[in-house]
Amino acid sequence: MTTSLHHRAIENLGTRIVGGNLPAGHVMLAEQLEDELKVSRSVIREAVRVLQSLGLVETTKRVGIRVLPPSRWNPFDPQVIRWRLASDARGAQLRSLAELRAAVEPAAAELAAENAPAPLRLELVDVAYAMRDAGHNGEVPRFLELDIQFHSLLLSGSGNEMFANLMGQVAETLTGRTVHGLMPDHPHEAALQWHVDVAEAIARGDAAAARDASDRIMRRTMSQMSDTWTEQPRVFIPVRH
């Protein structure tokens, strides 16, 4: 199946804007985009509407379609995140996601210990032990898969739909780490145990212990990654009154 023209138009413009090829303030005309992408007006109009809802562009009569600065983008939109990960700002995006994850996961662990359904708790324990085995045996691909499953279950078990929604992005950061060669062949022994600690604390409903163990995992992964992206420039979003 060839993806729809609508989808391709969004993808084309989205990657170019987020990638910086179309700088903020740049003005385009609908007609010009029709010619450029060789599609009809309706396709362009529908694509622009979507980009507008993501905060990537704004339309003004008599002016055209204006590209907005990054401070106006919706940084939580999965598409925007994907485009940023595919751009030069990949490092900065990974850092942002990692920081968000480091903040959220201990809180999610705490909530999961209080609210998660029983079957999920059991699965979490199983996965934690499987992770430990895979880590010991140096089965890197299987470990990565289990790692993603573990953290997905944790976020899902919190019962907070915003936490749960970060699953997809978390998977990105984890796979991103391996792509960047930041993943050792044998994960740190203590980190493996901490995963088990989180799972068992949740299983027995010990919120404080779950948070603490999760916090240890996060602090370790953060300190592990921080070296690689210290050179990434930070973006300060001005306060809108």
Next chain:
Amino acid sequence: MTTSLHHRAIENLGTRIVGGNLPAGHVMLAEQLEDELKVSRSVIREAVRVLQSLGLVETTKRVGIRVLPPSRWNPFDPQVIRWRLASDARGAQLRSLAELRAAVEPAAAELAAENAPAPLRLELVDVAYAMRDAGHNGEVPRFLELDIQFHSLLLSGSGNEMFANLMGQVAETLTGRTVHGLMPDHPHEAALQWHVDVAEAIARGDAAAARDASDRIMRRTMSQMSDTWTEQPRVFIPVRH
């Protein structure tokens, strides 16, 4: 200026879907929506495309426009949040936001202590002291305004654009609290001091102290609010493999 038809169509359908009037699985036809909203096909199509990008509906040839379940919605989209706050699920949405905020703010305080630009640190200190004064004098509206400004500055100062983007939603939760009558006339004395502590810790670059003080604020507000929404049902989003 009358808001555009496009905007009105999105608003109409968005509120109805998020509000539960159009249940998941419900199928609509573009032609039927044209008649119902008395607008042309292009308006409907552009609106549907936007709702599609928010995960509220999907379109299938030969079937129509199908409403998707809440687990498919983008819970971070400002519009979705706004519609949810206007619906029966207002309580659950406020709780989710409060939990997110409680997780993020201490992390943001830590980052701000390390990265925030100097002028922002100074402004933060000023606002913290102004808050304390306003709190002492029982100036509730002014206190609320300063409170929002304080937390906006904090999130913005973290240098993480995802944290910074939560400002708008945070403002909602704070104003939401007053609307719900959860705001005492005289804010708790210790909480006022903690705000000052956060600001001064950030000003002198003490990340650990900033986090601790912020964490105390969050724990207090959470325990304050938790009574009111314990009856709200939690939504567990299934893990997608």
Next chain:
DNA sequence: TGACACCGATGTGTGCAGACATCAAAACTC
């Protein structure tokens, strides 16, 4: 003469109507 307010021309997004293309669900045939 110069500054300023007004006003009409212009160009671009917005909204409308109708046509044909495409493709997957559903009905049909064997």
Next chain:
DNA sequence: GAGTTTTGATGTCTGCACACATCGGTGTCA
């Protein structure tokens, strides 16, 4: 039951009328 045809919905294209922000010219007043 498997394969084929039909059908009905979205996808795409096009021409047109309208709304309205911007720009430039015109007239008025100091």
